Amino acid sequence: DQQVKQNSPSLSVQEGRISILNCDYTNSMFDYFLWYKKYPAEGPTFLISISSIKDKNEDGRFTVFLNKSAKHLSLHIVPSQPGDSAVYFCAASAFNNDMRFGAGTRLTVKP
Amino acid sequence: DTGVSQNPRHKITKRGQNVTFRCDPISEHNRLYWYRQTLGQGPEFLTYFQNEAQLEKSRLLSDRFSAERPKGSFSTLEIQRTEQGDSAMYLCASSLRQGGLRRPAGTGELFFGEGSRLTVL
Numbered sequence A: 001d002q003q004v005k006q007n008s009p010s011l012s013v014q015e016g017r018i019s020i021l022n023c024d025y026t027n028s029m030f031d032y033f034l035w036y037k038k039y040p041a042e043g044p045t046f047l048i049s050i051s052s053i054k055d056k057n058e059d060g061r062f063t064v065f066l067n068k069s070a071k072h073l074s075l076h077i078v079p080s081q082p083g084d085s086a087v088y089f090c091a092a093s094a095f096n097n098d099m100r101f102g103a104g105t106r107l108t109v110k111p
Numbered sequence B: 001d002t003g004v005s006q007n008p009r010h011k012i013t014k015r016g017q018n019v020t021f022r023c024d025p026i027s028e029h030n031r032l033y034w035y036r037q038t039l040g041q042g043p044e045f046l047t048y049f050q051n052e053a054q055l056e057k058s059r060l061l062s063d064r065f066s067a068e069r070p071k072g073s074f075s076t077l078e079i080q081r082t083e084q085g086d087s088a089m090y091l092c093a094s095s096l097r098q099g100g101l102r103r104p105a106g107t108g109e110l111f112f113g114e115g116s117r118l119t120v121l
Helices: none
Strands: A010-014 A019-025 A032-038 A045-051 A056-059 A062-067 A072-077 A086-093 A099-101 A105-110 B005-007 B010-013 B019-024 B031-037 B044-050 B053-057 B065-068 B075-079 B088-095 B116-120
Touching (some): A019 A032, A032 A062, A045 A056, A045 A062, B010 B019, B031 B075
Parallel strands (some): A010 A105
Antiparallel strands (some): A019 A072, A032 A045, A086 A099, A086 A105, B031 B088, B065 B075
């Protein structure tokens, strides 16, 4: 069962514009959400997280928004840069349990 | 290099053979995870350890798979009688789990190794 879903396998944006990556989850016990970025031939690296007690967390160009009622979160990157081109995974966990990942969205930022 | 280390990076084997992957986590991390990733999919949870105790195993982990973390440091993942469907990237990750308090944002994230790619011919 896929508890974390990323329905867009790919996204292409122009450099300098906003990138919005979306993620939906089904398990209401999830209380911690993360985004990971993955370059080819490397393991995923942590990007940003948000606890369920918050609805927004910002770190530089990256902002994660959480809508608990909709079981939806999104990652905004602004302005997008070519170096942001990678696969982005949404992940979620319930307290003291393992982390579940979405299938990923491949972001391409065009110069 | 103080990150998560995995080896071998790539293993090619014939169907029916046994393979073993090793993971060395970040030294102060008490949790160690194994994930499997196939093309076009996100990492799928296999199992995790807190120190030397294996706390959870996924239904994906058939009897042919076994993982150990004997001294609470490095871990091995063994696949016996490999099948072509076992071909995947096997990712190891570690984290530091602190106490029983509700975790604040910014903690609990996993630190991944570069993965061990298995190709079963």
